[in-house]
Amino acid sequence: MPHSNSLFEIGEVSRQPASGVAPARLTELISMAKKVSAKARAAARKQRDKWKTKRWYTIRAPRHPWDFKNIGETIGESDEHIIGRVYQMTLQEFNGDFTKMHVILKFRVDECVGQDALTTFIGHHHQTDHIRRQIRRYRGKVDDVVDVVTTDGYLVRLKPLIITQKRVQTSVKQVMRSKTRDLLLGFAAKNTYAKLQQAILGGELEEDVRKAVKPIYPIKSISIRKSQLLQSGVVNEKGPTLDDIHEEEARTASELKAKKAAALAAAMEEEETEATPSILDAAEAMEPESEKVEETEKEVAEVAQPEETKEAPQEEATESVDYSSMTVAELKELLKAAGKPVSGKKADLISRLEE
Numbered sequence: 045m046p047h048s049n050s051l052f053e054i055g056e057v058s059r060q061p062a063s064g065v066a067p068a069r070l071t072e073l074i075s076m077a078k079k080v081s082a083k084a085r086a087a088a089r090k091q092r093d094k095w096k097t098k099r100w101y102t103i104r105a106p107r108h109p110w111d112f113k114n115i116g117e118t119i120g121e122s123d124e125h126i127i128g129r130v131y132q133m134t135l136q137e138f139n140g141d142f143t144k145m146h147v148i149l150k151f152r153v154d155e156c157v158g159q160d161a162l163t164t165f166i167g168h169h170h171q172t173d174h175i176r177r178q179i180r181r182y183r184g185k186v187d188d189v190v191d192v193v194t195t196d197g198y199l200v201r202l203k204p205l206i207i208t209q210k211r212v213q214t215s216v217k218q219v220m221r222s223k224t225r226d227l228l229l230g231f232a233a234k235n236t237y238a239k240l241q242q243a244i245l246g247g248e249l250e251e252d253v254r255k256a257v258k259p260i261y262p263i264k265s266i267s268i269r270k271s272q273l274l275q276s277g278v279v280n281e282k283g284p285t286l287d288d289i290h291e292e293e294a295r296t297a298s299e300l301k302a303k304k305a306a307a308l309a310a311a312m313e314e315e316e317t318e319a320t321p322s323i324l325d326a327a328e329a330m331e332p333e334s335e336k337v338e339e340t341e342k343e344v345a346e347v348a349q350p351e352e353t354k355e356a357p358q359e360e361a362t363e364s365v366d367y368s369s370m371t372v373a374e375l376k377e378l379l380k381a382a383g384k385p386v387s388g389k390k391a392d393l394i395s396r397l398e399e
Contacts, residue, residue, distance in 0.1 A: 097121050101161040103131050108280040109238040112289045123156035146174035165241055167272040184208035188221045192232035197277025202228055203270040209262040220257050227256050244268050367394040
């Protein structure tokens with residue numbers, strides 16, 4: 045049966061485009077895809093390495109009360125990328141107190157001056173595992189949230205935590221909270237934000253709370269477990285400037301470098317002195333063991349001789365002494381006493397003495 049021309053033969057592949065797509069449209073889509081891929085490849089070739097454009101910034105603590113202390117480094121492309129970053133570190137890293145390794149400090153970058161990122165202290169908190177270790181089954185926990193305002197207009201939220209020796213009634217907890225709240229509000233109303241920072245991190249504020257609450261009920265521990273800066277106030281301009289800090293750091297670095305160089309030079313000089321043996325020591329080390337034994341026996345014999353023999357004239361001793369039976373060390377001692385060279389073999393030393 046003959047087949048119609050509209051039908052395909054078996055095994056023939058259709059070259060017609062997909063249904064619904066005109067040939068002209070299909071060609072246009074293919075050309076557009078090629079253009080996009082070419083642009084992407086060109087952009088990839090022109091793309092620069094972002095790490096080469098970045099630079100390091102020195103993170104510094106606030107001017108007051110920490111005097112622009114260097115607390116770390118960060119990397120960024122520009123000042124806009126650095127401003128707003130929050131840098132965290134432990135109190136042990138900040139001041140070296142290893143008993144405060146559980147205290148985490150937070151600094152926020154607010155300004156960039158050259159390569160220095162100036163920060164503001166925005167609060168701290170204690171690690172959760174440290175707080176959980178303080179709480180036990182038969183102890184009481186008294187916590188609170190207090191918002192205080194300092195004399196320079198800073199609004200700070202404090203969260204004190206009091207752990208008692210035993211469980212306490214709710215009425216006792218209320219009295220302890222009230223006492224703690226009044227003390228924190230009164231302390232902040234009389235001091236600046238910088239003084240409040242020092243009191244929190246140094247433990248002065250916790251000690252004041254302990255003295256105020258201890259008469260009410262026996263206390264196990266007291267801590268300001270968290271502080272948070274809610275609103276900034278008047279910036280204090282006291283303290284050294286950034287230029288003064290740079291000069292002091294440069295001076296300290298130069299002094300330290302000079303001390304290291306002097307210590308290194310002294311160590312090298314001492315090492316050279318110890319490593320350079322004398323000619324006599326080298327000769328003694330190179331002579332055989334038999335000669336060393338003979339030398340020892342000779343010294344013992346000399347000690348046993350009477351003083352009269354030792355005091356005999358040197359000329360007679362020279363004529364009667366057999367140089368060949370003496371050790372190299374003894375020959376060198378005689379040459380050294382006579383002011384003659386002490387280098388050479390044993391035969392050379394003997395011939396030099398016999399001259």
